[in-house]
Amino acid sequence: MSPSLRTALARPMKWVRERAGVLARFGVVGVAGIVVNLGVFNALRLGPLGPDDSVGGNDDRVVTAKVIATVVSILFAWVAHRGWTFKGQRRHRPATELTLFGAVNAVAIVVEAGLVALTHHGFGWTSLLADNASSLVGIGLGTVVRYFGFTVFVFPGGGREDPSA
Template sequence: MDVAKRLYQRFSSLVHELAKFGSIGAIAFVIDTGLLNFCNVVLDLGPMTSKVAATTVSTTFAYLGNRFWTFRDREQSGLGREYFLFFLLNGIALLFGVLTIGFATYTLGLDDPLSLNIANIVGVGFGTLFRYWSYKKWVFLEATEPIPVELPETGGVRPDR
């Protein structure tokens, strides 16, 4: 039991970060899959256009969730820089989804909604691994100074007086 406790203490921040990243990712996945199916089946935009549209919306949600919740304790190197890199890296990750959907649809001839969703899940899985690694490496950088958890002590004097 002591070993498990030490392992948890050692990796607790990583476990919490992965849980938050996974939560945001799960919601973004629901948004992505819902819009993919809506655009493809209801709007008849085709699988590739539908995937790009769905990913654009879900990526915006994911950026906001990851910036202001998952990686909020990391250095903020500028909203513009982060947003640009986030979307650039998501564009690369989108290739995983587009390639798997394109392969299933145009190479294997599987153009039914179930095959589209299975291909989407495979592409999202590969893209998620790439995104987590790349966000930590290039977008949400480690803080160079510790970010305070609480407001500094004021010695009983309220700062607004």
Template structure:
């Protein structure tokens, strides 16, 4: 019995039916939650240490590391019954879509920091860090996730190339 089957067995029947109907989305969300923790852990580690004066660079590095983990987990778990392309072609499409998503993810913190000047000394450290988190890890991430899910299903792991495993 897989972990997913164990979790589904515990859910109430109505919720179980919904989870089964949208299994791919649930798996995508779980992978996203995992990479959200990786992204933010690396971002804050870098931002509060070696890249203290370069928070956008720290965020970009964190997103890239999380994206690599995201590819492996999505390929091997979330979308494992989709695709059918050669791995190098699929990976190239994945990283192109993810590259665009990185740009989408970085727009809100760039606006927060450099348009609204929500950075020290213009605001307190608490306001700066709150604005960074809300703009980079909430708004930017949500915009990028929506784009990734659409792009992955449309181009990277299209259903018409799916393989039953």
């Protein structure tokens, strides 16, 4: 590796090393949150919010199931981040912290859905592959928004490893 490339990579690598544990816990909670979201969604769709044949093709209960699943996964993620990822980094009362957590998630959802809307409606990329690709990129961007939003607003000081943790 050339000295100039090594110098260019030194700062980002130091940033990652200083936050490796937090980043790993953040990722684990994120994956678990996806499992919770999909689990609740499918449990609702296979149970009380399953298809209603009496309304034909106008069944909006799938949207209701998705909203409930998303709210449950956000609450799960807040508890997990609060008690594990950013343990000891609390600076707010729980109600304030949950409100900030929700606000950061709202911004991330706008980023994720906005990218899908832009590519699907703005660019006319309407294939299933294009929608899934933009959704995955949106999830990545939303994850970056969440990490920085959580470390700056919700759990200040939570970006670096706490030596006492």
